[in-house]
Amino acid sequence: MTDLNPIIADRFTEHLEVFGRTMEHMDTIQEIAYRCKAALENGNKILFCGNGGSAADSQHLAAELICRFKKERRSLAGIALTTDTSALTAIANDYDFESVFARQVEGLGRTGDVLIGISTSGNSKNVVKAAEMARSIGMHTIAFTGEGGGKLAELCDITLAIPSNVTARIQEMHILAGHIMCEIIEEDY
Amino acid sequence: MTDLNPIIADRFTEHLEVFGRTMEHMDTIQEIAYRCKAALENGNKILFCGNGGSAADSQHLAAELICRFKKERRSLAGIALTTDTSALTAIANDYDFESVFARQVEGLGRTGDVLIGISTSGNSKNVVKAAEMARSIGMHTIAFTGEGGGKLAELCDITLAIPSNVTARIQEMHILAGHIMCEIIEEDY
Ligand SMILES: O=P(O)(O)OC[C@@H](O)[C@H]1O[C@H](O)[C@@H](O)[C@@H](O)[C@@H]1O
Ligand SMILES: O=P(O)(O)OC[C@@H](O)[C@H]1O[C@H](O)[C@@H](O)[C@@H](O)[C@@H]1O
Numbered sequence: 500m501t502d503l504n505p506i507i508a509d510r511f512t513e514h515l516e517v518f519g520r521t522m523e524h525m526d527t528i529q530e531i532a533y534r535c536k537a538a539l540e541n542g543n544k545i546l547f548c549g550n551g552g553s554a555a556d557s558q559h560l561a562a563e564l565i566c567r568f569k570k571e572r573r574s575l576a577g578i579a580l581t582t583d584t585s586a587l588t589a590i591a592n593d594y595d596f597e598s599v600f601a602r603q604v605e606g607l608g609r610t611g612d613v614l615i616g617i618s619t620s621g622n623s624k625n626v627v628k629a630a631e632m633a634r635s636i637g638m639h640t641i642a643f644t645g646e647g648g649g650k651l652a653e654l655c656d657i658t659l660a661i662p663s664n665v666t667a668r669i670q671e672m673h674i675l676a677g678h679i680m681c682e683i684i685e686e687d688y
Numbered sequence: 689m690t691d692l693n694p695i696i697a698d699r700f701t702e703h704l705e706v707f708g709r710t711m712e713h714m715d716t717i718q719e720i721a722y723r724c725k726a727a728l729e730n731g732n733k734i735l736f737c738g739n740g741g742s743a744a745d746s747q748h749l750a751a752e753l754i755c756r757f758k759k760e761r762r763s764l765a766g767i768a769l770t771t772d773t774s775a776l777t778a779i780a781n782d783y784d785f786e787s788v789f790a791r792q793v794e795g796l797g798r799t800g801d802v803l804i805g806i807s808t809s810g811n812s813k814n815v816v817k818a819a820e821m822a823r824s825i826g827m828h829t830i831a832f833t834g835e836g837g838g839k840l841a842e843l844c845d846i847t848l849a850i851p852s853n854v855t856a857r858i859q860e861m862h863i864l865a866g867h868i869m870c871e872i873i874e875e876d877y
Contacts, residue, residue, distance in 0.1 A: 504721075506875065507714045510868045515707065518700075525696045532693075551755060555748035559741045559859075566740060569855070584771075666758070667867040670748075674863060678856040679699045686695065 513668055520662040521672045527659050528676050531641050532683035534657060538613045538639060539564075539684065544576035546608060546638075548600040548629050549617030552670045553643075554581035556617050560677045568681040572688030578607065580629070600629035610637035618642070619669040621649020621660075630654040643676065645669040702857055709851040710861045716848050717865050720804075720830050721872035723846060727802045727828060728873065733765035735797060735827075737789040737818050738806030741859045742832075743770035745806050749866045757870040761877035767796065769818070789818035799826035807831070808858040810838020810849075819843040832865065834858040 535545055545564065547557035557579040564577030580603045581587075590599045604614060614633035616626040621644035630651055633640050642648060642655040645663055652658040661672040724734055734753065736746035746768040753766030769792045770776075779788045793803060803822035805815040810833035819840055822829050831837060831844040834852055841847040850861040 503714055504718055504872055506871055507717055507868055510864070510871065511707075511711055511714070514864055518704065518707070522700055525692055525700070528696055529693055551751050552748045555744040555751070558747070559744035562740050562744070582773075667871075671860065671864050671867070675699070675703055675860050678860070679696055682695055682699065682856075683693055 510667075513665065514671060517661065517663040517665070517668040517672055518675075521676070524659060524661075527657065528679055529683070531657050531659060531676075532680040534639055534641065535613055535615075535680065536684045536687075538611060539575050541611055543609070543611040543613065544578060545613045545615060546578050546580055546604060546633075547615045547617065548580040548626055549643075550623050550625065552666070553617035553619065553673070554579075556643075556670065556673055556677060557581045557615075559674065560615070560681065563678075563681040564684070568678070568685050570685050570688065572685055575684065580604070580607075597624040597628050600625050601632040604629050604632040604636070604638075608633055608636045608638050611639070612636075613639040613641060615641045615643065616651055616655065617673060618649065618651055619645045619666045621645065621647065621651040623651075627651055627654065643673045699856075702854065703860055706850065706852040706854075706857040706861055707864075710865070713848060713850075716846065717868055718872070720846050720848060720865075721869040723828055723830065724802055724804075724869065725873045725876075727800060728764050730800060732798070732800040732802065733767060734802045734804060735767050735769055735793060735822075736804045736806065737769040737792075737815055738832075739812050739814065741855070742806035742808065742815075742862070743768075745832075745859065745862055745866060746770045746804075748863065749804070749870065752867075752870040753873070757867075757874050759874050759877065761874055764873065769793070769796075786813040786817050789814050790821040793818050793821040793825070793827075797822055797825045797827050800828070801825075802828040802830060804830045804832065805840055805844065806862060807838065807840055808834045808855045810834065810836065810840040816840055816843065832862045
């Protein structure tokens with residue numbers, strides 16, 4: 500085989516380091532999972548939002564709820580606010596891009612629902628505005644962020660702040676945590 | 689703190705085990721990255737497809753190319769075949785759900801382009817059909833699968849078969865590998 504590009508082993512090592520530090524946040528993952536589970540059992544729903552890779556994670560996790568994660572059970576109420584390109588382009592065009600998620604939260608969110616805002620920096624303005632709107636409606640607010648948590652953490656009831664500043668590594672831990680959350684949510688159905 | 693739900697530590701352990709086994713496939717990740725890089729440098733494009741969490745990964749990776757991964761550089765040609773709900777519903781409704789990706793490959797794919805089919809089982813029929821169509825056009829075919837690789841691996845030039853049978857764990861390694869691929873693709877721009 501040709502020589503291995505050093506990026507590959509470096510990124511595996513980086514992943515392992517961030518994984519090790521994320522293990523210290525198992526209690527936060529549990530708190531998030533139980534908060535979501537209680538809301539769903541109450542007849543409430545979970546809204547997800549984020550940009551780029553975190554939009555992908557929003558859709559991934561909403562799909563695990565509405566379709567299934569591992570188990571045959573009833574469909575659970577998860578909605579990604581990242582998928583309706585008509586709503587996204589209309590809101591960005593008529594209002595501004597910062598409002599693309601907040602306006603959907605205003606229309607769809609109800610007291611007792613959960614907003615999960617996913618942002619590796621914790622500072623993406625459209626996610627921050629969505630959390631502000633969710634708070635004002637009396638929704639539970641949960642943040643998946645990187646180290647420090649950014650502005651989003653200040654607005655949220657619970658923050659899973661992955662101890663890294665590297666977007667890709669943070670996202671890799673978000674999806675691990677999200678998968679565990681889904682497994683705990685569906686275990687009692 | 690309340691007792692920790694045993695699912696949490698178990699899944700962290702499972703992730704670590706699969707991560708360790710995936711390390712043995714660094715050369716395959718390199719081969720995939722270099723194949724995609726060469727195609728892009730040739731003016732070709734990369735098409736991604738998959739279902740559920742793998743649809744999310746398709747969009748995640750296409751966005752890293754068309755927007756950016758880490759670096760300021762020109763936009764690169766990545767397209768997720770999972771996002772156009774008008775095309776997806778029309779094809780499923782007028783033809784069948786198995787053709788949702790293959791028909792898009794027929795319309796959009798050109799000789800020298802790359803199809804990356806993502807399927808943890810390797811057996812999702814719409815992804816398998818997309819790979820068949822891609823081959824018939826003279827596209828490069830790459831599979832991201834789980835252990836064994838399924839039918840998809842038989843059709844593809846290169847397969848990254850993550851050594852696990854657990855969908856969630858396989859997806860967690862797909863996104864790590866996909867991130868590394870994007871970093872290698874963009875390093876020379
Ligand atoms: O700070 P965030 O809210 O996570 O926002 C980052 C996103 O806009 C995207 O930026 C780049 O395109 C890439 O790093 C993506 O992976 C990322 O999701
Ligand atoms: O075998 P695959 O092609 O990976 O297909 C699996 C998907 O249809 C989805 O199935 C369930 O909904 C979940 O396990 C998802 O995460 C998965 O992507």
